[in-house]
Amino acid sequence: MSAITLHNVVKKYGAVQVVHGVDLDIAEGEFVVLLGPSGCGKTTTLRMVAGLEDVSGGTLSIGGQVVNDVAPKDRGVAMVFQNYALYPHMSVRQNMEFALRPMKLGKAEMDRRIAQTAGILGLDALLERRPAQLSGGQRQRVAMGRAMVRTPKVFLFDEPLSNLDAKLRTQVRWEIGKLHQRLGTTVLYVTHDQVEAMTLADKIVIMRDGHVEQVGTPEEVYAAPKSTFVATFIGSPSMNMIETRATGGRLVADGLSIPVPTRFGDRVKDGQEVTLGIRPIEIQRVAENAPGAMAARVEVTEYLGNEALLDLRVGSHDLMAEVPADQRAAPGETVHVRLNETALHLFDTRSGRSLAQ
Amino acid sequence: MNKLSTRQTILIYLALGVVLIVFLMPIYLIASSSLKPSPIMFQKPPAFLFAPTFEHYQDLFAMRPFGKFILNSLIVALGSTAFSLTIGSLAAYAISRIRHKRMNDVAFWILSMRMFPPIAVVVPYYIIFKTAGLLDTPLALIIVYSTANIPLTVWLMKGFFDEVPIALEEAAAVDGYGLLETFLRVTLPLAAPGLAVSAVFCFIFSWNEFLFALMLTGSEAQTATVAVMSFWSSDAVQWGRIMAGSFIILIPGVIFVLTCQRWLVRGLTMGSVK
Amino acid sequence: MAYIRKRNRRIFLIFLLPAILVLFLTTIYPMIYAGYLSFRSYDLAKLFVPRVFVGWANYREILSSSEFLHSLVVTFKLMAMTLSVQLVLGVGIALLVVQKLPGMPLARTLLMIPMMISPVIVGLVWLFLYFPELGYLNYFLSLAGIDAIPWISSTNWALWAIAIADIWQWTPFVMMGTAAALQSLSPEPYEAAMIDGNSRWDVFTRVTLPQLKPVLVSLMFLRAIDAFKIYDIIFVLTKGGPGDSTEVLSMFIYRQSFTFWRMGVGAAASFVSLVIIVVLITLFFKSLNRDQTA
Numbered sequence: 001m002s003a004i005t006l007h008n009v010v011k012k013y014g015a016v017q018v019v020h021g022v023d024l025d026i027a028e029g030e031f032v033v034l035l036g037p038s039g040c041g042k043t044t045t046l047r048m049v050a051g052l053e054d055v056s057g058g059t060l061s062i063g064g065q066v067v068n069d070v071a072p073k074d075r076g077v078a079m080v081f082q083n084y085a086l087y088p089h090m091s092v093r094q095n096m097e098f099a100l101r102p103m104k105l106g107k108a109e110m111d112r113r114i115a116q117t118a119g120i121l122g123l124d125a126l127l128e129r130r131p132a133q134l135s136g137g138q139r140q141r142v143a144m145g146r147a148m149v150r151t152p153k154v155f156l157f158d159e160p161l162s163n164l165d166a167k168l169r170t171q172v173r174w175e176i177g178k179l180h181q182r183l184g185t186t187v188l189y190v191t192h193d194q195v196e197a198m199t200l201a202d203k204i205v206i207m208r209d210g211h212v213e214q215v216g217t218p219e220e221v222y223a224a225p226k227s228t229f230v231a232t233f234i235g236s237p238s239m240n241m242i243e244t245r246a247t248g249g250r251l252v253a254d255g256l257s258i259p260v261p262t263r264f265g266d267r268v269k270d271g272q273e274v275t276l277g278i279r280p281i282e283i284q285r286v287a288e289n290a291p292g293a294m295a296a297r298v299e300v301t302e303y304l305g306n307e308a309l310l311d312l313r314v315g316s317h318d319l320m321a322e323v324p325a326d327q328r329a330a331p332g333e334t335v336h337v338r339l340n341e342t343a344l345h346l347f348d349t350r351s352g353r354s355l356a357q
Numbered sequence: 358m359n360k361l362s363t364r365q366t367i368l369i370y371l372a373l374g375v376v377l378i379v380f381l382m383p384i385y386l387i388a389s390s391s392l393k394p395s396p397i398m399f400q401k402p403p404a405f406l407f408a409p410t411f412e413h414y415q416d417l418f419a420m421r422p423f424g425k426f427i428l429n430s431l432i433v434a435l436g437s438t439a440f441s442l443t444i445g446s447l448a449a450y451a452i453s454r455i456r457h458k459r460m461n462d463v464a465f466w467i468l469s470m471r472m473f474p475p476i477a478v479v480v481p482y483y484i485i486f487k488t489a490g491l492l493d494t495p496l497a498l499i500i501v502y503s504t505a506n507i508p509l510t511v512w513l514m515k516g517f518f519d520e521v522p523i524a525l526e527e528a529a530a531v532d533g534y535g536l537l538e539t540f541l542r543v544t545l546p547l548a549a550p551g552l553a554v555s556a557v558f559c560f561i562f563s564w565n566e567f568l569f570a571l572m573l574t575g576s577e578a579q580t581a582t583v584a585v586m587s588f589w590s591s592d593a594v595q596w597g598r599i600m601a602g603s604f605i606i607l608i609p610g611v612i613f614v615l616t617c618q619r620w621l622v623r624g625l626t627m628g629s630v631k
Numbered sequence: 632m633a634y635i636r637k638r639n640r641r642i643f644l645i646f647l648l649p650a651i652l653v654l655f656l657t658t659i660y661p662m663i664y665a666g667y668l669s670f671r672s673y674d675l676a677k678l679f680v681p682r683v684f685v686g687w688a689n690y691r692e693i694l695s696s697s698e699f700l701h702s703l704v705v706t707f708k709l710m711a712m713t714l715s716v717q718l719v720l721g722v723g724i725a726l727l728v729v730q731k732l733p734g735m736p737l738a739r740t741l742l743m744i745p746m747m748i749s750p751v752i753v754g755l756v757w758l759f760l761y762f763p764e765l766g767y768l769n770y771f772l773s774l775a776g777i778d779a780i781p782w783i784s785s786t787n788w789a790l791w792a793i794a795i796a797d798i799w800q801w802t803p804f805v806m807m808g809t810a811a812a813l814q815s816l817s818p819e820p821y822e823a824a825m826i827d828g829n830s831r832w833d834v835f836t837r838v839t840l841p842q843l844k845p846v847l848v849s850l851m852f853l854r855a856i857d858a859f860k861i862y863d864i865i866f867v868l869t870k871g872g873p874g875d876s877t878e879v880l881s882m883f884i885y886r887q888s889f890t891f892w893r894m895g896v897g898a899a900a901s902f903v904s905l906v907i908i909v910v911l912i913t914l915f916f917k918s919l920n921r922d923q924t925a
Contacts, residue, residue: 073533085524089546098542102533150532236469366732373727373738380742380799383756386767390759401763412834451643453709469912470658474860476881477901477908480668480888481661504657507650564750567863572889582751586867588914589755596759603752610747618740622811625746625804 003028003063003154003186004049010057011044011210019044020210021058026203031180031187033197036207037233043158045207046190050079050156063153073102078147079156081165084139086131092118092142093127099146117149120179137168144179157189161196173199194234198222206230228352231277231345237309240283240319242276243349251276251346255315256294261341267355268346274355277345280309283321285329286338293336298329312337387607391600398596413597423602426584430606432495433570433580434563437502441559444503445510450540452511453518459570464515471508479572486573493575501569506559513558513624517551518544554620557613564609581606660904668898689899699900701875702883705790709879710858712794713801714851720798721805722847726835728806729813743807745800754867757796758783761868786876789869793877796864801857805850812846813839845918852915859908880904 004026011019014129019041021027026032034042048060051072059066067075078099087095096114105113118124121141131139140160147155161169177200177267180187191197197204204231206213206221214226225231225239232238244251244258246268251258258276260268268274286293296312296319308328312319312335321337329335346355361369390398392409419424452464482501483492491497521544529539545552570580585602588595614621672685693699726741745753760768761782769779782792816839824834862881865871871878871886878886880900888897 050527050531052530071535072527072530072534075531077531079528079531081528083522083524085522085528087525087528087547092491098529099532140487146528146532156531361730361732369727369730369732375723376727377738377741380745380803383750383753383760383799384744386759387752387756399762399767401767401770403767442655444649447646451647455640455643455647463647463651465916467654469909469916470654472856472912473658473908474881474901474904476860476862476884477665477681477904478658478661479885480894480901481664484668484702484894485661485664500657504654507654511650536639561747565747565751567749567751567866582749585755586751589758589867599755600759603755607748607752610749611744614743614747615741618743621743622807623748627809 002026002061002236003030004188005061006045006049006058007061008058008114009045009048009060011041011048012056013052017056018210019048020208022212023212024205024212026186026188030182030184031189031200031202032199032205033203034188034205035192035194035197035233036213037192039151039209040207041210042190042192042205042207046158046188047154048152049188050077051075057119064143074269076153077156078150078152079158080143080147080153080160082159083263084131084143086142086146091128091130092123092134095131095142095146096149100149103150111173113149113151117145120148120182121145130142136164137172138351140164140172141175144176148179148183155184155185157187157191157330158190160189161191161193176200188342191202194236198234206233224354224356225277225345226354228277228347230276231347231354235279237280237320237322239277239279239345242278242319243275243319244276246270246272246274253315253317256317258292258339258341258344260346261344263357264346264355273349275347275349275352277347278319278339279343280320281320282340282343283312283319283323283337284340285323285327288336290338292334292338294338296335296337298331298333298335301328301331303328310335377432379589380566384607385604387600390596391604393597395597402480413601417598417601417605420598421584421587423581423584426464426579426581427605429495429574429578430564430582433498433502434560434577436495436499437506437563438556438559440499441503441506441510442556445507445555446514446545446548446552448507449511449514450518450544453515454523464511467508467511469508471505475568478570484568485573492573493577495578497573498563498566498570498578499582501573502559502563502566505562509558509562509624510555513555514548514551516623521547550620554617554624557617557620558624561613564606639903654870660683665898665901665905668895669902671895673898675893678766685895689895692896693900695700695902698875698878701706702878702880705875705877706859706861706879706881707796709790709861709877710855711830712790713858714854716794716798717802717805717854718847718851718923721850722809722843724802724806725809725813729810738808739810742803744803746803746807748800750800750863753796753800754864757792757799757864758868761792784873786873789873789877792863793865793868796868797858800864801854804854805847809843811880812843816842827835848918849915852911852918856908856911856915859904859911864912 002025006022008021036042048055055068100110123333205215206219214230244253288293300311302309308325310321394410397404486497526539531545546584567582570583588598728735760766782788820838869877871882884897884900887893
């Protein structure tokens with residue numbers, strides 16, 4: 001049975017539509033990440049699931065029951081807010097108690113749950129403190145604890161790491177992953193950070209302008225992006241994009257001519273405008289006379305330790321290549337590179353959709 | 358700001374000294390005159406050292422039921438404060454949370470209710486309360502003072518509610534609380550300082566008010582401000598009693614200033630200066 | 632993205648309703664009632680004259696009476712006197728008390744006391760000071776070599792006597808608002824001006840005042856609205872006299888209604904005062920909105 005189902009869910013503010021017919025199926029125990037740039041509708045979608053925003057159209061089900069008109073409190077969800085939303089006038093213990101009280105569990109059971117959650121999250125020593133007396137990372141854990149004590153059917157996370165510094169973010173990210181493995185609860189998690197999405201998700205939902213661009217495992221969205229948007233959004237540094245025209249079985253652009261890989265079959269029509277995508281790591285330095293070698297001028301070199309990023313100029317195109325550090329070249333030098341043909345992504349320029357099967 | 362030279366510092370303290378003397382002298386006069394024996398009340402130069410007497414205070418409570426008038430003032434002030442806080446903070450919460458362009462108009466309409474000249478509505482009040490048989494009752498004053506206290510509470514509390522993050526209320530909603538419960542358990546406790554400030558302002562305004570108390574009460578519901586004034590209208594001015602009564606009346610206001618002066622700006626300008 | 636679902640909006644409106652209802656019943660209804668009275672002859676002194684509809688007669692009477700027009704002039708004269716002195720003194724004192732010197736916070740607090748005192752008490756203590764023959768004010772002035780001033784018994788001085796009491800009570804208001812605004816100003820323009828070598832006066836007029844302007848405008852409007860309503864102090868000090876030298880609009884209404892018992896005429900005058908105050912309030916709100924959008 002699916003934990004959460006969105007069928008053609010729409011959100012409008014007056015005449016402005018911000019979420020356009022989202023379809024999504026989340027299985028029991030799955031960790032699903034809504035990923036996209038700000039304003040893509042991911043947070044609004046999450047808030048509709050939480051019941052904090054009205055659903056303007058379509059159906060939203062949790063645990064098989066349609067909840068469009070169900071109040072947040074009756075949905076059996078728990079949410080971790082971006083700014084944690086801890087009640088400042090209550091201690092950590094009281095924050096958790098406050099979340100438990102509507103469940104009418106009895107004092108002993110409440111205490112047991114709080115102790116258990118505090119144990120898991122390492123909050124035992126902090127239970128009597130107020131939020132103002134906690135560090136950012138501690139507050140974050142209290143926010144998770146407050147959600148966990150309720151043992152909800154679904155956890156909702158709204159950019160939970162965005163207020164932490166880089167080092168803490170990595171640590172808490174790892175903790176969230178571990179927690180999910182341990183509890184096995186369904187999670188819907190919103191972020192704009194692709195690293196969080198790639199490391200945590202069982203399934204990534206990439207959104208843009210209120211539409212779902214692609215749904216897939218982290219491997220799928222990285223290896224087989226369905227659109228230029230997904231291709232450039234996932235991966236760092238982002239994928240190089242070159243606009244070409246298919247001419248006689250080759251993709252031709254200024255200073256560049258590559259045969260259409262056979263796996264695209266006859267989906268590339270002669271004369272079609274095709275965007276060619278290649279990840280920086282798939283551009284290799286080769287000898288001048290190697291097959292497929294292209295001449296490129298090095299504009300900028302960024303040394304990163306293990307590897308180096310080269311800003312290359314090929315014809316009138318800028319390409320970024322990621323090479324082993326010992327292969328880096330000085331700015332102004334001319335080098336020869338080859339695009340790894342098996343890693344080429346082709347997109348129809350006009351629609352932005354992938355031409356892969 | 359620029360660093361001050363010693364000369365400038367001395368000049369500033371001198372000017373400040375003059376200002377303080379001018380603004381505090383009348384208050385000192387009330388306090389000292391209330392304790393001065395009548396013969397030296399107007400002695401010149403004024404006596405700074407004298408044997409204080411409590412005869413004026415004794416007279417005050419012996420000659421007229423001044424205790425009762427103070428009790429009336431308290432009943433009216435507390436009644437109006439409780440009523441205004443209840444109604445005002447609910448309205449303020451609604452105004453703070455409903456995002457709609459008309460809400461601004463509603464808020465300004467409520468504020469403008471406080472600004473109308475009381476004298477303009479004294480006649481209608483008089484006739485209405487007379488008809489309703491409410492003349493000379495504390496209830497009449499409680500109602501009338503609330504017209505000033507509700508707008509004040511709405512504006513002050515709106516500012517405090519605006520500062521409570523909505524995410525906290527959303528968290529409570531997801532945790533299983535309804536709107537009223539969320540308001541009472543999360544929002545209101547966090548706006549508690551606002552509630553205290555509003556309460557004090559409502560109390561002081563009602564306690565100090567004179568015009569309506571004069572027009573709408575007689576011997577039964579008379580408040581302390583009207584009673585003090587009545588020592589003046591008789592043929593001999595009883596300065597001792599006036600000063601003793603005045604001193605009692607100004608105590609709550611002075612305590613308020615000394616204890617929560619940091620909220621005064623916000624209250625007196627209705628939140629337009631924070 | 633406020634948490635306002637449709638259902639909640641209805642509950643919020645229910646929260647709002649009692650306040651609107653109460654204010655309507657206690658303010659709008661009496662105003663409408665005043666409007667109704669203003670078109671009637673409601674003369675309590677003449678018991679047997681029927682209380683009839685008289686059309687615009689009450690309005691014609693007051694608008695053609697020199698007493699009413701005089702009371703308007705006195706009201707605005709008093710407003711001009713108190714506001715101008717409060718503005719200058721208030722800003723001046725604010726500049727003193729925002730200095731970062733020991734004792735200043737205490738001085739700011741003490742200076743706020745007059746505002747919290749009942750206007751009747753203010754009137755009484757100033758009456759004590761002005762009192763003919765006995766009052767201390769003339770004694771203090773005589774120490775400075777100034778002849779006795781007939782504060783409340785002379786038509787020349789009575790309005791000033793009232794103004795001084797009001798100035799004493801409300802200058803702290805301007806001081807307090809200005810000081811709060813001064814303390815929230817960014818220090819950077821001052822540091823820049825210091826480096827550029829501008830004089831103190833230049834800095835004050837070119838840097839400080841323009842930044843204070845919105846706050847000062849708000850404060851002055853609030854004072855003007857209050858000054859228009861002034862009543863208690865006058866009631867205690869002069870009751871409008873001597874002659875009609877201090878008869879402001881409130882006193883005119885009071886006398887018509889409760890001395891001559893001509894409630895209809897009083898109501899008509901009240902309605903005129905409502906119109907004036909509406910204009911003042913509207914101007915005030917407009918200035919607030921302009922600040923917010925600017």
